[in-house]
Amino acid sequence: MPEIANILGVAGHTALGVSLASSILCVLLGISSRNATDLATTYTRQQNLIILIFIGLAVSLSILTYSIVTDQFALKYVVEHSSSQMQVWYKIASLYSGQAGSLLIWTFAISLGTLLLSRTRTASFQARGLNAITILTFIILAFLFPLTFLSSPFELTSRVFTEGIGLNPLLVDPTMLIHPPTLLLGLASTSIPFAISLGMIISKTSNIEWSRSLRRWTLISLLILSAGNFLGAWWAYTVLGWGGYWGWDPVENCAILPLIPLAMLLHSKPLQERLGLFYTWNLMLGCLPFVLAIFGTFNVRSGLITSVHSFAESDIGPYFLGLLAVTLLTPAILLTLGTRVKSVTHNYDSVLSRETGLIINNFLLLSIGLVILGGTLFPVASELANGARIVVGPLFFADTVGPLLTILLIFMAFTAPLVWTKTLKKNYLQQIKFPISLAVLISIFAVILGANGLINLLAIFACAFGILIHSFEICRAITKNTGVASSPYDRVLQPFKRNPRRYGGYIAHIGLAVMAIGIISSTAYESRNRFTVSPGDSFALGDYSFEYQGLWGRKPEKNGIEIEAGTEVTLIENSEVVKVFRPGRRFFYAAPNQPVAIVDIDTSLIRDVYVFTQGWDEQQVAEIQILIKPLVQWLWIGAGLYIGGVLVSLSARDKSMLKNS
Amino acid sequence: MKTKIFNSTLLFTLIMSISLSAATTATAQTPESSIEIQALAIENQLRCPVCVNQGLTTCALALCNDIKNSIRTQLAEGRSPDNILLFFEESYGTQIRSGLAPRGFNLWLWSWTVASVIIPTTAIFLIINRLRSGTN
Known part of the structure; x- marks a missing residue:
């Protein structure tokens, strides 16, 4: 076995070396051919080298996967992150549970994106294409360097091991099979908008093909990164056993921060197309997601911020600090020194226009981003200034980001019926009066039923108004059908086919409002209580009655789990058992002092009954915590709608008005 | 046909919004x-x-x-x-x-937060004013 591992280690290193050499060549080719006359030849050579980089990384990833699956414990990475006791899919999850593995996936994902971008056939690919491809290859090189020389996944152990440590117990969950790779893929995908924008900055020109490409890749990044964050929230809700899905932990903040400039860019790009405005702004926004992704990676790897998510803390933090400085300063300096603000041709006739709405929403998103960034960095700043780390908890973010998000939702709703250039006041009032009245009625109805808190009520109004106005706009498009749609099905689909960019966006907005309903109701109107009970005891929370039956336990004999044990609690309605909950704890051989919660949830569209056990003693006296979380399922439904909306928007065959310049 | 689609969508939206709101607040009354x-x-x-x-x-x-x-x-x-x-x-x-009580070193974060709201808001007004004056 060690001989095979040795061969695999050498092969893995060689594959990485091939990618490294190819990326160096590709970068040199890009730099040296800046003044070459035959750019097309250079581009073809770069395309070939990119294929080589991709193959090298694909081979090393396959070798690492094979090593993990076949328990090659002569490799240090396999020993530290895998175990022969784990099922094959959890073994595969080991690929990204450690630093070297996750860096390899990052690099592979960037190379995949580079490969796809390099195959884009555009009429003027040469100058911008070369720049973007060279920048992307440089990024790959920057990731390959630590992979090859500082933190290789193919490093051999100094002695023979027969078993590995296994996965971090918290990661032994099916969601972990898709959440981390999705998030890594999303973070890596931000390198493409970065490279395209920086390419434009270097060439000091814009180009219709690359602008379209920028929009498409921004949407792709937004889609993947959002999905990664939603899956993370789902994992937190179903695994961590605290009843929440978002803790405003610094690492979580780092994962959503790149989403903000991505969303801003999507909303300010049309302003550039319509007004000729925000050219430099958009280039900055194109670069920022990747800078923030590197910032997040640096945070996680450096241990700079204290987080419950710091699984991959390591000593290559300073390297990422350098990379962060390069990615941040390069576009900043080039923009400051090298680009002039383009002369604009205004076509702004009225404040009551879509342009105004988009400007307001863009800057609201900026405010939200800055507040999150400030709260995330404040513990570090306080430690540097005072020597004492001041932790910023969820309450700060709830008090600051919550109201800003509510205002954003309200403006989002008010913007939907606005048209470009000038909206007639009479038409606008006509369009909003019914949804706004209905939203006010719903809010009053909510007050009558007991809703309280100004921000909560404003948020309920914002969500209702947002859902209604966007739904009305979609209905209006369906009923205004000008085509030859024959069936009702075609009529409904026609607006999405005709203008997927707009109506996909509306669906995404409805999704956000529905998500907000789930968030507001499950946090502001949640009920929870702890009960210390003996077998046979009954207890109640609100209208729900429960009975504690006793303890249970089992030995799954897989995935390194030593024992699973917990309590059996029944939900009783009209003297009948309607649901049996079996919450408990999962104990691992490798980490006996780090049990993981087993949560049991009774789910419905109206509420979730969330049950978990905090502990028990020898007399079977247990401490059980029950949470009633109203409408929390709408958070996931909203997330699905949002993703669906982004997908519809992505299907657009862009008819951009941007002119070649 | 148009009216039918419009009415059914309106009804769906109305029912959904009211039921969501009702469920939100009904659970708020848990004694x-x-x-x-x-x-x-x-x-x-x-x-x-x-x-x-x-x-x-x-x-x-x-x-x-x-x-x-x-x-x-x-x-x-x-x-x-x-x-x-x-x-x-x-x-x-x-x-x-x-x-985070607004006192001592925490005031830096609160100031940052206030600035994060005020500066973009000012930018909105400046940009819109500039656009308007450009047109006028």
């Missing part, structure tokens, strides 16, 4: 003892003194359970929520508070 409601409100303002970024409410450590029990005991003895919060702040330091 809780006043001490339990106050205790949970206090718990929400405190964090675990041991764990990283973990709220008191959600922490399962024995120490946190003791603090939770102590909150209820103190409430039953008639102490005010502010006094109870102060008691825990004196016992464990200001770090036990989840919120």
